[in-house]
Amino acid sequence: MSTSPKPYHHGDLRAALLDAADSLLDAGGDGAVSLREAARIAGVSPTAAYRHFADKEALLAALAARHFAQFGAALGEAGLDAQGIAYVRFALARPGRFRLMFGPLLARAKAHPELQAASSAAFDALTRAAGGKEAAIRAWALVHGLSHLLLDGALSDEVSPEGLLTVPR
């Protein structure tokens, strides 16, 4: 009742757009995110988004950054094995987010400082958990590859992430 019917100014459109994009991402994957649809969900005109993001890529970058922050925090304090399992779990539970975060966009991170910072922070957590640098990379690559292969259904279904990951002595 009391909620004003349509305030011209939205309050926090930026966050609203990110939330909308997020739901699209989780629902339909990477390609299902559309600026216009996000605006629609946020109840705002298509062009309003451009007051907050330079273009679609910027929106996606901000979204990815947001998720990297969460991701890094979640991994943060766990041991190496636990991190690995959490990593794969995350990928399988949220394929859209995973692919956005580790997709082609990441290669263009230097154009998006937010993303750059958030992702390196997460990576540092990983590197710290593994001992040396080489070992870290190897462990990370293993887990990352496993995530991708599982996600893409390249592995027969009989494979369990835990099995593969807890053995690797």
Added chain:
Amino acid sequence: MSTSPKPYHHGDLRAALLDAADSLLDAGGDGAVSLREAARIAGVSPTAAYRHFADKEALLAALAARHFAQFGAALGEAGLDAQGIAYVRFALARPGRFRLMFGPLLARAKAHPELQAASSAAFDALTRAAGGKEAAIRAWALVHGLSHLLLDGALSDEVSPEGLLTVPR
């Protein structure tokens, strides 16, 4: 001179479209492939493509299948270490193809028998080269993850694939 100026029927449009899509893929990556542009390159009207592919996804699937065949053949006879290095090299040399082949499309392979067959064939080659099944998966995941991380620029530039891959005793 002698080439008829514009035969109504193209000859082998299907292959021509695949070639066109391929060049777009190599040039601009996954997202740069457009049905219309491919048709343009093939010198044909936009809708002609639909005589040969149900939709854009089908085109992409056929393309991926084609590359899987090549890929599998290339890996085919090499030893495990050599395979690993070739794998990573391929990813770095042809990011577009790699991402197409191992991207979200692969997860939808059951909708595209061609792709299904070609990819499993390639995977079998991998599995055969590594000894046991678990070892194969682990090796594959390592190499696959490394490819992705390098591609996405997630690894500091100082890392050399060969270094990571030839040591892992």
Added chain:
DNA sequence: TCGGCGATGTTGACATTGCTCACATGGACC
């Protein structure tokens, strides 16, 4: 040999998307 039919291409159209430009609105600050 020729006539028709199915495979292949073409035209035209529609909805959707990313993005730009010119304009409207209204809250924060003097």
Added chain:
DNA sequence: GGTCCATGTGAGCAATGTCAACATCGCCGA
């Protein structure tokens, strides 16, 4: 209380995927 600037609106453009109706050709049987 008045003004400025961040925020939002609307119309519009080019491009894309896709559909439906129509055109053209070449191969196959009468």
